[in-house]
Structures are given as structure tokens and as C-alpha cells.
Amino acid sequence: MAVRTGGVRGAALEIDAVTKRFGAFVAVDDLTLDVPSGAFFALLGPSGCGKTTTLRMVAGLERPSAGTVSLAGRDVTHAPAHRRPVNTVFQSYALFPHLTVLENVAFGLRRRRARDVRARALEALELVELVHLAHRRPSQLSGGQQQRVALARAVVNRPALLLLDEPLGALDLKLRRQMQLELKRIQAEVGITFVHVTHDQEEAMTMADTVAVMNHGRIEQLGAPADLYEHPRTAFVANFLGQSNLVAGTVVETLDAGTTLGVDVAGVRVRVPAARTVAAGPRVLVGVRPEKIRLLGGTEDAAGGDNVLGPGTVVDTSFAGVSTQYQVAVDGLGTFGVFAQNVGGATVHPPGSRVHLAWAAPFTFALDGHEEVAAGTVDLDDEP
Amino acid sequence: MTRLRLGGAVVPVFASLGFVFLLVPIAYTVLFSFNDAGKTNLVWRGFTLDAWRNPCGAPRVCAALVGSLQVGLVSTLVATALGALLAVGLARARFRGRGAVNLLVFLPMATPEVVLGAALLTQFLSLRLPLGFGTVVVAHVMFCLSFVVVAVKARVATLDPALEQAAADLYATPWQAFWKVTFPLLLPGIGAAALLAFSLSFDDFIVTNFTSGGFTTFPKFVYVSATRGIPPQANVISSAMFVLALLVVVVVHVVSRARRPR
Ligand SMILES: Nc1ncnc2c1ncn2[C@@H]1O[C@H](COP(=O)(O)OP(=O)(O)O)[C@@H](O)[C@H]1O
Ligand SMILES: [Mg+2]
Numbered sequence: 001m002a003v004r005t006g007g008v009r010g011a012a013l014e015i016d017a018v019t020k021r022f023g024a025f026v027a028v029d030d031l032t033l034d035v036p037s038g039a040f041f042a043l044l045g046p047s048g049c050g051k052t053t054t055l056r057m058v059a060g061l062e063r064p065s066a067g068t069v070s071l072a073g074r075d076v077t078h079a080p081a082h083r084r085p086v087n088t089v090f091q092s093y094a095l096f097p098h099l100t101v102l103e104n105v106a107f108g109l110r111r112r113r114a115r116d117v118r119a120r121a122l123e124a125l126e127l128v129e130l131v132h133l134a135h136r137r138p139s140q141l142s143g144g145q146q147q148r149v150a151l152a153r154a155v156v157n158r159p160a161l162l163l164l165d166e167p168l169g170a171l172d173l174k175l176r177r178q179m180q181l182e183l184k185r186i187q188a189e190v191g192i193t194f195v196h197v198t199h200d201q202e203e204a205m206t207m208a209d210t211v212a213v214m215n216h217g218r219i220e221q222l223g224a225p226a227d228l229y230e231h232p233r234t235a236f237v238a239n240f241l242g243q244s245n246l247v248a249g250t251v252v253e254t255l256d257a258g259t260t261l262g263v264d265v266a267g268v269r270v271r272v273p274a275a276r277t278v279a280a281g282p283r284v285l286v287g288v289r290p291e292k293i294r295l296l297g298g299t300e301d302a303a304g305g306d307n308v309l310g311p312g313t314v315v316d317t318s319f320a321g322v323s324t325q326y327q328v329a330v331d332g333l334g335t336f337g338v339f340a341q342n343v344g345g346a347t348v349h350p351p352g353s354r355v356h357l358a359w360a361a362p363f364t365f366a367l368d369g370h371e372e373v374a375a376g377t378v379d380l381d382d383e384p
Numbered sequence: 385m386t387r388l389r390l391g392g393a394v395v396p397v398f399a400s401l402g403f404v405f406l407l408v409p410i411a412y413t414v415l416f417s418f419n420d421a422g423k424t425n426l427v428w429r430g431f432t433l434d435a436w437r438n439p440c441g442a443p444r445v446c447a448a449l450v451g452s453l454q455v456g457l458v459s460t461l462v463a464t465a466l467g468a469l470l471a472v473g474l475a476r477a478r479f480r481g482r483g484a485v486n487l488l489v490f491l492p493m494a495t496p497e498v499v500l501g502a503a504l505l506t507q508f509l510s511l512r513l514p515l516g517f518g519t520v521v522v523a524h525v526m527f528c529l530s531f532v533v534v535a536v537k538a539r540v541a542t543l544d545p546a547l548e549q550a551a552a553d554l555y556a557t558p559w560q561a562f563w564k565v566t567f568p569l570l571l572p573g574i575g576a577a578a579l580l581a582f583s584l585s586f587d588d589f590i591v592t593n594f595t596s597g598g599f600t601t602f603p604k605f606v607y608v609s610a611t612r613g614i615p616p617q618a619n620v621i622s623s624a625m626f627v628l629a630l631l632v633v634v635v636v637h638v639v640s641r642a643r644r645p646r
Contacts, residue, residue, distance in 0.1 A: 059553055060552070060553075061549050061552070061553065080552070081549070081552035081553050082552045082553075082554075082555045082556055082557055082558075082561075086553070087553060087554065088550075088553045090546060090549075090550060090553075092544075092546055094544065094546040094547055094549065094550035095550075096547060096550070096551075096565055097547075097569065098565075098568045098569055107551070107554045107556075107564075108554035108555055111554060111555040111556050111560060112555050153554070157554070157555075
């Protein structure tokens with residue numbers, strides 16, 4: 001983490017072996033997390049995986065059933081919420097309906113008897129471009145505006161740690177992008193430690209310097225966005241962070257002095273870098289990202305060293321502007337997703353075409369073969 | 385077509401009859417406040433403003449009114465403060481026997497007033513408490529309390545618990561969170577409960593009659609003088625109270641409409 005000079009430094013957050021049970025239900029399961037001071041940290045996971053519960057334990061609104069929470073090296077597990085230098089942007093905004101927007105933003109400053117309350121609150125409102133609505137009540141604002149008030153109300157206190165629970169969920173795409181940049185700017189400017197909870201993998205990857213992927217109350221994998229994307233260690237991460245094509249295979253040989261594994265996939269030999277293989281035994285899931293695959297028509301040949309699967313039939317071709325997205329049913333293996341960038345002059349394969357799939361062997365990864373192929377795939381009707 | 389028109393006429397006709405039924409006694413009360421009454425204010429003897437010019441003219445009528453106002457104000461204050469706290473506690477805190485307390489709070493509303501009054505009288509007598517202003521207030525607080533609790537609890541139930549948590553997150557101590565967030569949001573409910581408590585207390589005759597001894601409230605005065613003839617001044621006071629209540633309702637309505645977000 002780069003050391004920042006000047007201004008308030010954010011505090012490091014350590015969550016150590018924290019478990020939260022609601023009756024018999026385990027919402028957060030033996031979770032350990034280190035968020036360095038000044039980090040922009042994203043907690044990414046599907047709805048119901050325990051993200052909000054984790055934040056609430058950090059904020060002091062929920063007591064862990066076990067484990068400790070430390071801030072800047074101090075154990076705060078049992079400190080009440082109002083004594084923690086932590087502010088939260090709540091998923092439901094939780095704005096005070098009887099106070100004006102300005103008084104909502106000023107609330108934290110007034111409780112701590114800060115100086116220049118009004119000026120600072122207005123400054124925070126300027127940050128979220130809501131000064132002109134300072135004297136309205138929250139009920140007179142749109143969902144997106146309320147969310148920005150909630151953000152201003154938290155940021156204005158310059159806490160050591162800012163917790164953001166899906167803070168951009170109600171914004172439309174354009175404002176969302178704008179606020180993402182704004183949040184990154186604020187974070188860089190004030191050096192507050194941010195823990196940003198989201199179920200939007202794109203948001204997590206574009207904003208955070210570290211992403212923790214959470215599933216069923218546990219951290220599946222943690223790392224820099226590019227690292228998570230290129231080196232997923234579980235099927236859940238491979239599917240939840242972007243998309244992946246996963247097929248079952250068996251390791252049958254070691255090649256190139258142990259740096260490459262030869263894997264049998266339904267009778268075809270596929271080469272996988274040993275460094276990108278997680279599996280313990282010979283049973284693996286061979287994976288490749290859709291944008292790495294090229295489609296070869298009848299006459300084209302794969303380059304040497306490519307992995308090739310097929311033939312298969314194109315079942316769907318959708319033009320999406322920057323890319324064309326294909327669904328290819330490969331005989332005996334199932335359906336593959338393929339993204340072909342629109343670089344111009346590329347052949348478009350209409351549905352019904354017979355094609356082979358080819359990709360450079362180093363882009364292949366392999367996961368433990370006992371995992372569920374569909375883990376972490378997003379249903380269309382999933383909660384937003 | 386005809387049947388439809390007939391059906392359409394039935395509702396307004398019955399509604400008007402209902403209104404007449406509701407309003408005739410009130411109209412009668414107001415009308416007879418202008419009666420040139422002799423010994424009894426039972427038959428119309430002609431229009432006069434005498435009673436309105438001198439509402440305290442009849443012996444003891446104003447003393448009774450002042451008594452009622454005093455009892456009403458004190459018991460409203462006590463019942464509202466206690467009831468609001470009880471309501472917040474019952475709605476928020478989790479403790480053993482919470483269900484039982486909820487039920488017990490409901491009981492005085494379900495018990496016939498005569499029984500309540502008689503029971504209170506027995507209690508006061510066995511405690512050797514002198515009957516008067518104090519015992520009336522205790523009795524009124526007792527039966528108003530349930531109504532306050534029920535009214536305020538309904539308001540607490542509509543409060544989002546996340547608001548208090550947000551306050552705590554923004555450095556408010558539990559005490560500050562209550563006074564800065566919870567209390568202002570409950571205020572309309574508490575105000576409504578206080579109005580209800582006052583009108584219940586002001587109105588009460590049965591329990592008061594059991595527990596007041598020599599102390600007289602306005603309803604008791606009216607009841608007692610009914611045997612000798614109610615003076616038109618009692619009608620004046622009733623009419624004034626009616627107009628006052630109407631004004632309160634109108635003002636509350638107008639204010640709440642003005643404050644509602646557009
Ligand atoms: N107070 C509670 N009582 C019982 N179950 C709860 C409570 N709060 C959360 N849960 C459960 O814990 C799980 C995780 O919830 P949450 O942390 O809100 O998930 P997320 O924010 O990731 O969507 C959910 O299954 C939810 O139903
Ligand atoms: Mg949540």
C-alpha cells in the first residue's frame with residue numbers, strides 16, 4: 001500500500017476469526033480479513049452471503065458470536081457503535097426523515113461538537129452535488145439523491161474507516177460511473193480506509209485495489225482485481241468474477257519439465273500451465289475465459305501450441321457493440337461462451353455454423369475437479 | 385337505469401340520516417345554550433344571550449369546569465409521559481414477561497368502567513386515602529395510560545430501527561439517539577395520545593363519580609344538577625368545548641397537510 005502524506009490517515013482493520021450466528025444459521029463463518037490502512041477494499045459476493053452482517057460487526061451494530069475486530073491495532077469487538085471512528089453508508093440509506101438534508105449531513109459533526117458544522121456540511125453536499133437541495137427533507141428526494149446524502153453524511157466526518165454497503169445500488173448507470181470515480185477521488189484525497197460492499201463484480205474490480213470474494217459467510221479468495229480474474233482458485237470465483245467456461249478433465253501427464261500439465265478432456269489433450277492449477281488430485285475442471293477463445297471456421301487452422309476443442313455448433317450469436325458474443329455447443333462437452341472483439345474484418349459466425357474453439361495454452365487454468373461447475377453463476381432473476 | 389339511480393340515491397340518503405342522528409343532540413345542546421331558561425332548561429322559552437354573556441352565572445358551574453381542566457391537564461401529563469416510555473420499552477426491549485405486560489396494559493380498556501370505579505374506590509378506602517383531586521387524578525392516569533400506550537406503540541412500530549443505528553453510527557450516545565431521532569419521530573403519536581387522554585379524562589363521569597368524594601368535575605356537575613335542572617350555562621360550556629375540539633381537529637389537519645411533502 002502506497003504511503004500517503006498529509007491529511008487524516010485511515011485506520012487498518014483486522015477481522016480475526018469472526019463468526020456470527022443467528023440462531024442455528026451461520027451468517028459469517030470464521031472470517032479473517034486484513035484491510036491495510038488507507039486501502040480501498042471491496043467485499044464482493046452474492047446477495048445473502050453475509051456482507052452486510054460483516055460490516056455491521058465492524059460498525060458495532062452487531063456483536064460477533066466469536067472472534068475479534070480490531071481498528072488501528074485496538075480491539076474494538078465490544079466497543080459500542082458511537083465510540084468507533086467508523087461511519088457507514090447504509091444499504092437502506094437510513095436518513096433521518098424529520099431533519100433536512102443539511103441537518104442529516106451535520107448530524108455526526110454536531111454530536112462531536114465540531115466547529116464550522118454548517119460550512120463543512122455544505123462542503124460535503126457540494127461533493128455529491130446536492131447543495132441546491134440542502135433544505136429539502138429526505139422524503140422529497142429521489143432514491144439516487146438519498147443515496148448521495150447518505151454518502152455525504154458519512155464522509156463529512158472524515159472517519160478512520162468508511163463502510164459502504166452497496167452505496168451505489170439505486171443509481172442509474174451514468175451517475176453510478178460518475179459516483180464510482182468520485183468515491184475513488186475522495187478516497188485518494190482524504191486517505192480514509194474504505195470497505196466497499198457490493199454484489200457488482202465490475203464495480204468491485206474497477207474501484208478497489210483489493211477485492212475479497214465472499215460466499216456463504218466465508219472468503220473464497222482475496223487479491224488484486226487482475227489477479228483474481230486471471231488466477232481464480234475456485235469455481236465460484238471463476239464464475240462470479242466475470243464468466244468462465246469450465247469442463248471436467250483428468251491430468252494424464254506432466255510436460256516441459258513439470259511446468260505444464262497434459263489434461264485429457266473428453267479424449268482431447270489440453271495443455272494447462274502447472275502454476276495456474278489448483279487441483280490436488282488428477283480430476284480437474286479446465287477453465288478458460290470467453291474473451292480468450294477464438295472461433296475457427298471450417299478451413300482455418302489453429303496456431304501451434306494452442307488448445308483446441310470441438311467441433312461444435314454455434315447456437316447463438318449476439319452483437320453487443322464492442323464484441324460479438326457466441327454460445328457454442330461443443331459435442332460431448334456442453335455450451336461454451338465466446339467473446340470476439342469487433343476489431344473489424346473478423347468473420348461473423350451465424351448460428352448453425354460448425355466451428356472449433358482455440359486459445360493459447362497459457363490462458364488455460366485448472367481447478368479442483370470436485371467442484372460444482374455452475375458455482376457462482378448469476379441467475380437472470382437474481383436479486384439486484 | 386331507474387334502478388341504478390335509485391341505488392345511487394340510497395347511500396346519500398342513509399348517510400344524511402346517519403349524520404342527522406349524530407348531530408341532532410349536539411345541535412340541541414347548542415340551541416338550548418341560547419334558551420331563556422326558567423327553573424329548568426327543558427322547553428324552549430325564547431332566544432337570549434344571557435347565558436353566553438355570563439357563563440359562570442350558575443352556581444358552581446365554573447368551579448366544576450376548572451376542576452375538570454385541572455384533572456385533565458395533570459392526568460394527561462402524567463399518563464402521556466409514563467405511557468410513552470412504557471410504549472417505547474414494550475416495543476423495543478426484549479425481556480421475560482413482555483407478552484404478559486402487553487396483555488395487562490390492555491386490560492383496563494376491556495374492563496367495564498363501573499367495575500374499575502368501584503374497585504378503585506374500595507382501594508382508596510382501604511388505603512384510607514381522602515377522596516378528592518388526588519384520587520381522581522390517580523384514577524384518570526390509570527385508565528388513560530392504556531390508551532396512550534396503545535397509541536404510541538403503534539407509532540413506534542412504524543419507526544425504522546435502522547434510524548437509531550444510523551444515529552449510533554454517527555456518534556450519538558443512546559440518550560442522544562433517543563432525544564434527537566426517536567423522540568421527534570414519535571412526537572406526532574405522543575401528541576395524538578395526549579389529546580386522546582385529555583378528552584377521555586375530561587369526559588369521564590363514572591370513574592370520577594366513584595373516586596371524587598366532594599370534588600366536582602364538569603360531567604359530575606351536569607349529572608348532579610340534572611335532577612334539579614341543568615342551567616343553560618352548562619350548555620354554553622359544552623358548546624364552547626365542542627367548538628374548541630373542532631378547531632383543534634381542523635388545525636391539526638391543516639398543519640399536517642402543510643407539512644406533508646409535495
Ligand atoms: N438479524 C438477523 N436475524 C436472522 N438472520 C439474519 C439477520 N441478519 C441477517 N441474517 C441472515 O444472514 C444472511 C446474510 O445476510 P446479509 O449479511 O444481510 O447478506 P448480504 O448483505 O451479503 O446480502 C442472510 O441469509 C440473512 O437472512
Ligand atoms: Mg446486504
